[in-house]
Amino acid sequence: MSGEQQVGKALVDEWAWDATDNPVPRFVDVAIIGGGIIGCSVAYFLARQNLAVAVFEKGRIAGEQSGRNWGWVRQQGRSPVELPLMMRSLELWQQLSNDLREDFGFTQGGCLYLAENAAQFDELSQWMAVAREHGLDTRLLSTRELGGVLLGDVGKWAGALYTASDARAEPSRAVPAIARGARRAGAHIISHCAVRGIETAAGRARAVVTEKGVVAAQSVVCAGGAWTRLFCRSLGITVPQLTVLNTVARVAPCQALLEGAAWSPSIAIRRRADGGYTIAHGGSSRHSLTPDTFRFATQFWPALRLGHDSLRLGIGGDFFSALAMPSRWDLDGPSPFERTRVLGPAPETRVLRQMRTALQQWFPEIANAAFVETWGGMIETSPDVLPIITQADRPAGFYIATGFSGHGFGIGPGAGRLVADLVTGKASHSEVGAFRLSRFFDGTPIRPGPAI
Numbered sequence: 001m002s003g004e005q006q007v008g009k010a011l012v013d014e015w016a017w018d019a020t021d022n023p024v025p026r027f028v029d030v031a032i033i034g035g036g037i038i039g040c041s042v043a044y045f046l047a048r049q050n051l052a053v054a055v056f057e058k059g060r061i062a063g064e065q066s067g068r069n070w071g072w073v074r075q076q077g078r079s080p081v082e083l084p085l086m087m088r089s090l091e092l093w094q095q096l097s098n099d100l101r102e103d104f105g106f107t108q109g110g111c112l113y114l115a116e117n118a119a120q121f122d123e124l125s126q127w128m129a130v131a132r133e134h135g136l137d138t139r140l141l142s143t144r145e146l147g148g149v150l151l152g153d154v155g156k157w158a159g160a161l162y163t164a165s166d167a168r169a170e171p172s173r174a175v176p177a178i179a180r181g182a183r184r185a186g187a188h189i190i191s192h193c194a195v196r197g198i199e200t201a202a203g204r205a206r207a208v209v210t211e212k213g214v215v216a217a218q219s220v221v222c223a224g225g226a227w228t229r230l231f232c233r234s235l236g237i238t239v240p241q242l243t244v245l246n247t248v249a250r251v252a253p254c255q256a257l258l259e260g261a262a263w264s265p266s267i268a269i270r271r272r273a274d275g276g277y278t279i280a281h282g283g284s285s286r287h288s289l290t291p292d293t294f295r296f297a298t299q300f301w302p303a304l305r306l307g308h309d310s311l312r313l314g315i316g317g318d319f320f321s322a323l324a325m326p327s328r329w330d331l332d333g334p335s336p337f338e339r340t341r342v343l344g345p346a347p348e349t350r351v352l353r354q355m356r357t358a359l360q361q362w363f364p365e366i367a368n369a370a371f372v373e374t375w376g377g378m379i380e381t382s383p384d385v386l387p388i389i390t391q392a393d394r395p396a397g398f399y400i401a402t403g404f405s406g407h408g409f410g411i412g413p414g415a416g417r418l419v420a421d422l423v424t425g426k427a428s429h430s431e432v433g434a435f436r437l438s439r440f441f442d443g444t445p446i447r448p449g450p451a452i
């Protein structure tokens with residue numbers, strides 16, 4: 001393991017786009033908080049409708065979840081609630097890969113869920129009903145058929161669920177490419193510029209207060225990822241949200257085993273555009289207990305119970321730093337968002353070791369490839385593991401897009417398009433109803449969808 005333990009700075013920085021010195025407008029139609037895939041996609045679709053838009057990012061474009069994720073663009077395994085949005089998102093990925101004139105590794109290389117035993121194969125086969133209902137090209141593969149899409153010794157697998165149209169893309173290149181596309185369409189993209197809060201008049205959002213000045217706006221979209229809970233709390237809006245740490249590694253170019261991505265409970269691998277792989281444990285995430293864990297215990301209890309196999313709970317410094325976090329602050333001084341420019345947690349050494357062992361067992365062909373880079377990513381989750389795409393009751397003109405729960409990269413363009421439609425009044429109730437924030441408070445049963 002020695003020499004392998006390093007935070008993935010280069011990965012995110014390599015393609016980072018410095019939008020720090022871009023001028024800050026005084027007035028926009030829509031101000032967007034957060035330069036992840038959601039904020040940048042909202043900006044892209046609004047700017048193409050000739051609206052004046054600005055994205056404010058406290059750190060780097062795609063510096064947090066959107067640049068640190070596994071790069072899976074999958075329909076397979078999703079909850080039927082979000083699957084139609086994901087299918088539209090895949091079409092948008094295809095369009096973006098043509099329209100943005102940048103190569104960000106978008107490839108429809110397929111998605112495999114591998115069964116380590118017969119019981120897992122039975123469990124995977126249940127998703128076929130969802131696939132059929134939505135007309136997806138998903139198939140159940142026997143061990144023999146698996147050999148057609150996965151090279152190496154496939155005899156150890158009991159079979160697989162496979163969707164050939166599923167895709168992959170390089171996160172740290174795709175999101176800056178979308179941001180640049182938004183800018184070409186007229187959007188302002190400003191990094192290193194935290195939004196401290198908003199100004200209201202007569203119950204309506206009228207401006208965002210940024211560290212570089214006040215920007216008047218008719219509408220404000222909060223796409224702040226893991227920070228959304230804190231931002232909304234300062235406005236008196238409760239967004240139930242917790243975070244989990246996921247550990248990821250990259251190996252340099254090595255033997256080609258598949259074109260897309262493969263997951264099993266022990267290991268997840270995704271072919272990279274450079275011929276290497278992005279690798280993670282198939283089911284090991286850590287949630288550090290914070291006061292919010294207890295505040296939202298009722299809403300999150302079903303998800304915590306379902307995820308007990310793969311979720312480890314811990315208590316440490318995070319509890320006390322969250323406890324010390326203010327819920328309101330003066331808008332004329334630095335806010336908590338300026339104190340942490342980029343949430344880039346260290347990867348867990350024990351998980352990296354488990355990944356190495358799992359590679360030796362399940363993918364020995366690439367097991368000796370060195371982890372040339374390792375990193376952690378803080379995933380934000382909602383209680384039912386589904387997005388929150390909503391217009392706030394108060395202030396009017398304030399919208400929230402968060403809760404993508406570990407699978408927001410693939411659905412990002414679709415969600416961005418939906419948020420843009422919500423802001424311009426084009427989204428129908430049937431499109432956004434299931435994603436409304438109030439579902440967590442109005443007695444709707446909380447039934448967590450699958451996390452992977």
Ligand SMILES: Cc1cc2nc3c(=O)[nH]c(=O)nc-3n(C[C@H](O)[C@H](O)[C@H](O)COP(=O)(O)OP(=O)(O)OC[C@H]3O[C@@H](n4cnc5c(N)ncnc54)[C@H](O)[C@@H]3O)c2cc1C
Binds near residue numbers: 337378404
């Ligand atoms: C390790 C890991 C693996 C994952 N794998 C996959 C995958 O394979 N496929 C998939 O579909 N999804 C995956 N996901 C999930 C996916 O990455 C996220 O759901 C998605 O990126 C969320 O995008 P976002 O724009 O909402 O949030 P983020 O990308 O987190 O962006 C939010 C941005 O808002 C900024 N911000 C917050 N507050 C403020 C403020 N007040 N002012 C200015 N800026 C602010 C933050 O700095 C941040 O850059 C994974 C996530 C992780 C961490």
